Amino acid sequence: MAKHKLLITGGAGFIGSHVVRLFVNAYPDYDIVNLDKLTYAGNLENLKDIENKPNYRFIKGDITDGDFIQNLFASEHFDGVIHLAAESHVDRSISNPLAFVVTNVVGTVNLLNAALAHWKDDLSQKRFYHVSTDEVYGSLGDTGLFTETTPYDPKSPYSASKASSDHFVRAYHNTYGLNVVLSNCSNNYGPHQFPEKLIPLFINNIKHNKPLPVYGDGKYTRDWLWVEDHATAIDVVYHKGRIGETYNVGGFNEWQNIDLIKVLCKTMDEKLGRETGSSEKLITYVKDRAGHDRRYAIDATKINQELGWAPSLQFEEGIAKTVDWYLANEEWLDHVTSGAYQQYYEQQYDQR
Ligand code: NAD
């Protein structure tokens, strides 16, 4: 029997690299292709440990190039897609919304078109999995949780572009019968996250005794999930999720930013052998993000009850592991902050 051929998009990014690693290690009988444009957020150094495995291949390419995507599907005969490639940083979306429309909306529709064109005779046997965010639901008040039926109310250019792509995925299921499944996940943290997002940025700044820029009053709330737990959720949704369904993924782990930052400061003081309280002195309140969503929190009951998924790590343990990883992987962090990681592709792949 032919091997199951799986396309993972955005596999050189933060979450994508954890998903690629999980699938490559767990499914030696799959043929796994990682398609990534290697934007500033894509880093093949994230995948050094699995890059020579026989069931893994990397292809550099752009999901916004419709002809390229059509040709890729024609030559590769994929059985399934897990689509993570995206522009993902809210602050960047505020500076340049159009880039988010092009990658997140047009890129997703290119993939949907290619899947439909190449799978049309066998639609129910193929699977298109779209990985999305809880930010599509907008912002919560002090109480309540996002469920799968919460109306969409995106408020940043990033979340608006992700919401739009989610709608296209569901429309292709409703209109053409594409076998889709979606998940909407809360904020992830862990190794390999690009240090412009809150946790890795603050770890790096504490390390270098630089100010910690807290937006607004610091009382914004996020629901944090260990990135490897997101990868296990993606595994169960890809294999067991019902056609056309959406699953919310979260850690039941809400933190106000300022409380999380204090835990991070305390952990860093301990790990670096600094006097308790020294990292907190770096906290600096700065101008708020425009249109800053106040609170996100996920109700992950459906994926738990239907598919048996649950997060594995408590937050304090996850934060300690994350700090340990960033401190032990100085070279990764230095390459990312200096831009040197972008040469890795040429060194590693151009001479092949
Ligand atoms: P990331 O920014 O770290 O990685 C995105 C990857 O996509 C990068 O490797 C980048 O090179 C690639 N990419 C970007 N544009 C591309 C293009 N045009 N063609 C091909 N590849 C391209 O993002 P992440 O944090 O790993 O998020 C991955 C996915 O998960 C996104 O779809 C995001 O919306 C979603 N998500 C993220 C979080 C989070 O907390 N980070 C939470 C929920 C959902």
Ligand code: TYD
């Ligand atoms: P971020 O990691 O950018 O994720 P998202 O905006 O997608 O939730 O930010 C997490 C929270 O931290 C968010 O409320 C914004 C805040 N934040 C700061 O206070 N300072 C910073 O420098 C950054 C990057 C984020």
